[in-house]
Amino acid sequence: MSDQKLLSFKVQLDTHQLPEQIEWFADTHEPPKTCKSVMIALWDEKEGNTLRIDLWTKTMSIDEMRIFYHQNMLSMADAYARATGDQKTSTDVKSYLEGLGKRMGILKD
Incomplete structure (x- = not known):
């Protein structure tokens, strides 16, 4: 049986869809933490291409x-x-x- 872990992000947007707050959570015993920016890169094997998500808050x-x-x-x-x-x-x-x-x-x- 394989072990699974969860990593999640919650992004609060303003009325213009700009990030106001970013929270991240790993399924440890710690509460969610805030951050000002997150970069996620994913490899799309089928397309042979990198997909990216780059977010930062207005306060950064x-x-x-x-x-x-x-x-x-x-x-x-x-x-x-x-x-x-x-x-x-x-x-x-x-x-x-x-x-x-x-x-x-x-x-x-």
């Missing part, structure tokens, strides 16, 4: 968004290395992201 600042995107790209480089064993490409991506982070003003020289 530009500075927070810069950090969020930068950290996501770093995490993707790490996940790529784990999934493929291609450490060289992961290292190249992280090197690029270090310079990008400096240009974005979120990393110091």
Whole structure:
């Protein structure tokens, strides 16, 4: 018998259908938590294409968004290395992201 886990998101929208609040819940014993942004990427095997859901609340600042995107790209480089064993490409991506982070003003020289 396989084990199943549940991860869910609840998005409260304003009258213009823009996210005001995002809650996420994992079926642990913890209560739902709020967040300002969520990115979900799904691989559509039939279409050979990535499907994405990118949501952020109206209260998320530009500075927070810069950090969020930068950290996501770093995490993707790490996940790529784990999934493929291609450490060289992961290292190249992280090197690029270090310079990008400096240009974005979120990393110091």
